[in-house]
Amino acid sequence: MIAWLFPAESARRLLPDGRGRATPWIIAIMTFVTIVIAAAGLALANAASLVGSAAERQISVQLTEARGGDPAGLGALRRIPGVAEARVVPEAEVRSTLERWLGPDSEGLGLPLPVLVEVKVAPGADTERVAEALRSAVPGARVSTYAQELAPLARSLAALQWLALGLIVLMATATSAAVVLAARGALDTHRGTIEVMHGIGATDRQVVLLFQRRIALDALLGGATGAAAAALALLMVLGPAAGLIGGLAGGAALSLSDLLLLAAIPLLLTVLATVVARVAVQRALRATL
Amino acid sequence: MSPCERIPWALGRGGTLTTLVEFDSVGLRYGTGGEVLRDLDFRLAKGGFYFLTGPSGAGKTSLLKLLYLAQRPTRGRLRVFGEELSEADRDVLPSFRRRIGVVFQDFRLVRHLSAFDNVALPLRIAGHSDAEVEGPVREMLAWVGLADRASARPATLSGGEQQRVAIARAVIGRPELLVADEPTGNVDAAMATRLMSLFEGLNQLGTTVVVATHDLSLIAGVPGSQLLRLEGGRLVDPTGALRHPPRPIEARA
Secondary structure (H helix, E strand, O other): OOHHHOOOHHHHHHOOOOOOOOHHHHHHHHHHHHHHHHHHHHHHHHHHHHHHHHHOOEEEEEEOOOOOOOOOOHHHHHHOOOEEEEEEOOHHHHHHHHHHHHOHHHHHHOOOOOEEEEEEEOOOOOHHHHHHHHHHHOOOOEEEEHHHHOHHHHHHHHHHHHHHHHHHHHHHHHHHHHHHHHHHHHHHHOHHHHHHHHHOOOOHHHHHHHHHHHHHHHHHHHHHHHHHHHHHHHHHHHHHHHHHHHHHHOOOOOOHHHHHHHHHHHHHHHHHHHHHHHHHHHHHHHOOO | OOHHHHOOOOOOHHHOOOEEEEEEEEEEEOOOOOEEEEEEEEEEEOOOEEEEEOOOOOOHHHHHHHHOOOOOOOEEEEEEOOEEOOOOOHHHHHHHHOOEEEEOOOOOOOOOOOHHHHHHHHHHHOOOOHHHHHHHHHHHHHHOOOHHHOOOOHHHOOHHHHHHHHHHHHHOOOOOEEEEEOOOOOOOHHHHHHHHHHHHHHHHOOOEEEEEOOOHHHHHOOOOOEEEEEEOOEEEOOOOOOOOOOOOHHHHO
16 A cells, blocks of 8 residues: 555656755644644643533522521522532632732722622533522522633633634645645656656656655655654643643643644645645646647 | 567568558647648558658657657547557557657656666566566667666766667667657767667567658668658658558568
């Protein structure tokens, strides 16, 4: 299947490996950028997934009236089907959160603080239905799901993921265009050889395989270089922040399957470059007799 | 064993020459220009030896291009090896081209390949292994006097040496049809005679030879050869070659 990559030495001499060609470097840059963008996209996807699953089963309830140690309706909340746990957020914690928004003097403002209850929804229960039941059970309470609260963030993360995907498609397109140009350049450089080969009975397939091999080797070399550079860059960027990211999101920035997918990118680009080169050379040869 | 017994395609049954190439009202034009070849109606017999002459610009090279299938006629019919190839799918042409040896006027050697690799090219394209190619190529290079230049690149060879490499490449596969455009233009008289004797030897073995040349002395040196003359894109027939087919090989041997 890949025997064409390893032809006899005499066949290799037909299309010598010229030095100083730009194609491997172009493909190295394309590979580097593609891997970095893909890594960012995958990390975003992981973060979005972790945030989404964390928020999926949480509801926030603000009770405006507190009665004694037991806020009004708290007992009722715990009895609602689907509620696994209801925890009153300590006042100090609420004040601390408020301070982040209003500054250290917020306590002196005398603002009325609501009683904040964090409700965890039982597995299998519908979060929206539980929220609706909470609203009915405690009139006047302000009930909101975490999913609602985090919806703008989720939308931003999703948009960034689509942007990353779009950039990867653009990089693949640009790589294809660069390969087409490289193939045409190689065809022009070796037009004399091709004419002689055709003249003495070479088939299109024989000519195509020579150029396909050349581009495939360039893409492999460029892909490996770009992948190595990208791995180094990701280690330098993500390495020190890995603990922080893990702590924030509750997991690793990139999973093993993500790393395998990133490792496959140079190979996928090599296959793409090989196929594009083959089609470009075939088309160019079809224009001749 | 006679050459003809060894080469079954040299002659038709009973020594009758059969047609190898057939032009039927063939015309050729490049792009939207006028016709460079007009109303060509002739046949080349299997085993014939033909010289193609004519003034510069008469269309000799264009006619040779039709013969070695580098051009299609823009009108008329062209049959080569018994197959109608005027409108044949381009995918079938390589198999026919492998049966044709070509000596280009400008040699067209592959500049980054050695003399050895240039001569070996037709055999390798035909699928022969390096081991199979080694002996015949060394032998052929020795025959054209270039045994000690096997590893030389074309740029380091003289014009005459390049021409000999081009000829060696054209004949190495023992083609059924050999087409040569001014094959002795860059060699001295002694080498020209030697090369023509090589062509004659191939012809004796059944190869049909077409040589385009301005050198009329070559024609006299090949007894039994036929003359085709082009003038203004039309074929004229001063020696009656087209009316009278070349003699069978036995008669010339």
